[in-house]
Amino acid sequence: MEISNDIIWIGASNNKQKIFESQYNIKNGMSYNSYVIKDEKNAILDTVDEGVTELWLKKLDETLNGEELDYLIVSHMEPDHAYNIGLLAKKYPNMKIVGNQFTFNILSNFFDIDIEARKIVVQEGDTLNLGTHTLQFFMAPMVHWPEVMVTYEQTEKILFTADAFGKFGSLEIEDDWITEARRYYIGIVGKYGMQVQALLNKAKTLDIKMICPLHGPILKENSAYYIDKYNKWSSYEPEEEGTLIAVSSIYGNTLDAANVLAEMLKEKGEKNVIVCDLTKDDWAEAVANAFRFPKLILAASSYNAGVFPPMEQFLNRLKERNYQKRKVGIIENGSWAPSAGRTMKNILGEMKDIGIIEPMVTIKSRLKEENMAQMTELVRKIR
Numbered sequence: 563m564e565i566s567n568d569i570i571w572i573g574a575s576n577n578k579q580k581i582f583e584s585q586y587n588i589k590n591g592m593s594y595n596s597y598v599i600k601d602e603k604n605a606i607l608d609t610v611d612e613g614v615t616e617l618w619l620k621k622l623d624e625t626l627n628g629e630e631l632d633y634l635i636v637s638h639m640e641p642d643h644a645y646n647i648g649l650l651a652k653k654y655p656n657m658k659i660v661g662n663q664f665t666f667n668i669l670s671n672f673f674d675i676d677i678e679a680r681k682i683v684v685q686e687g688d689t690l691n692l693g694t695h696t697l698q699f700f701m702a703p704m705v706h707w708p709e710v711m712v713t714y715e716q717t718e719k720i721l722f723t724a725d726a727f728g729k730f731g732s733l734e735i736e737d738d739w740i741t742e743a744r745r746y747y748i749g750i751v752g753k754y755g756m757q758v759q760a761l762l763n764k765a766k767t768l769d770i771k772m773i774c775p776l777h778g779p780i781l782k783e784n785s786a787y788y789i790d791k792y793n794k795w796s797s798y799e800p801e802e803e804g805t806l807i808a809v810s811s812i813y814g815n816t817l818d819a820a821n822v823l824a825e826m827l828k829e830k831g832e833k834n835v836i837v838c839d840l841t842k843d844d845w846a847e848a849v850a851n852a853f854r855f856p857k858l859i860l861a862a863s864s865y866n867a868g869v870f871p872p873m874e875q876f877l878n879r880l881k882e883r884n885y886q887k888r889k890v891g892i893i894e895n896g897s898w899a900p901s902a903g904r905t906m907k908n909i910l911g912e913m914k915d916i917g918i919i920e921p922m923v924t925i926k927s928r929l930k931e932e933n934m935a936q937m938t939e940l941v942r943k944i945r
């Protein structure tokens with residue numbers, strides 16, 4: 563990836579990786595970015611994940627071509643970026659490490675490095691001059707770790723954003739930026755909307771020509787588009803019209819009812835109706851789509867006087883990410899004493915600003931003619 567004469571991307575993709583942070587499926591692998599700035603003083607911005615060490619190191623050697631590495635800027639201590647700090651410290655005994663107070667607390671947990679001899683502690687707005695380039699640091703606490711900071715290069719007007727504006731997927735495989743960026747953001751950072759808003763407010767004061775994240779492509783144009791998406795996600799506003807129908811069904815009868823509802827909604831002109839089977843489909847995409855739309859329908863079987871567990875887990879994942887400001891409809895199914903609806907309402911009650919769309923539809927074992935009046939009324943309310 564081309565950046566400029568003096569700023570060189572030395573990242574790499576792991577195409578074999580199937581799962582990220584031990585819980586997110588990544589069918590297209592994952593990319594880890596790292597950047598070198600060549601100047602009177604040479605600096606590197608972050609290292610990479612263990613899995614791509616070799617290729618990264620080769621690129622680093624080629625880029626420095628025997629020159630000294632003066633500074634390592636650590637924007638995030640999570641191992642997918644910080645794994646190789648120990649290796650760099652060994653390779654470059656004179657290299658200073660630039661971070662904030664929290665960076666060095668965490669760094670000392672992970673590595674046996676003489677931190678006192680190497681550390682340069684920066685605070686909000688501090689600068690580091692490399693020659694013709696000047697780096698300015700802005701703190702982004704809890705986006706999504708406490709030590710996160712972003713770096714603005716003043717001469718070329720590039721913002722290095724740490725995990726922000728990143729996505730799942732290797733760089734070699736073309737996919738839809740928005741789908742994988744949304745799944746990444748909502749999954750990993752979704753809980754920290756307020757902190758992301760604080761960061762976006764700082765970004766507003768900068769003239770940004772290019773966004774360089776730690777995952778995914780470098781965003782060279784139209785930064786307003788990406789910032790707008792982040793603004794919506796972090797303020798918990800829906801992105802566009804639409805309804806997600808999330809289904810947790812044991813034998814398939816509740817899933818049938820959900821599909822009937824989806825058809826009824828489409829007939830009434832509702833665009834973007836997505837049915838998601840929580841027992842099979844990607845959970846992080848389901849969670850991301852719940853945030854994407856203003857309306858969510860939950861359809862679930864009853865289970866031991868509660869709700870069939872995939873639904874409970876889905877709702878807990880929404881809650882964990884501060885899901886709020888949405889309209890939610892409910893279809894419950896039970897063969898003797900339906901309990902799914904009550905259980906789902908209880909979990910929804912622990913979230914902020916959730917409006918229940920009445921009526922709740924109660925099915926006994928399978929959808930029947932007698933349920934259709936309630937189904938029709940639910941569709942009318944959703945539309």
Ligand SMILES: Cc1cc2nc3c(=O)[nH]c(=O)nc-3n(C[C@H](O)[C@H](O)[C@H](O)COP(=O)(O)O)c2cc1C
Pocket residue numbers: 810811812813814815816817862863864865866867868895896897898899900901926927928
């Ligand atoms: C382990 C287990 C526990 C269940 N517990 C309840 C229950 O507490 N109340 C109830 O009405 N039905 C209960 N059911 C029955 C299902 O909820 C019911 O058959 C429902 O119609 C299944 O819908 P589905 O075809 O979408 O899975 C239970 C089923 C299983 C397998």
Ligand SMILES: [Fe+2]
Pocket residue numbers: 638640706725
């Ligand atoms: Fe991270």
Ligand SMILES: [Fe+2]
Pocket residue numbers: 640642643725776777
């Ligand atoms: Fe990361």
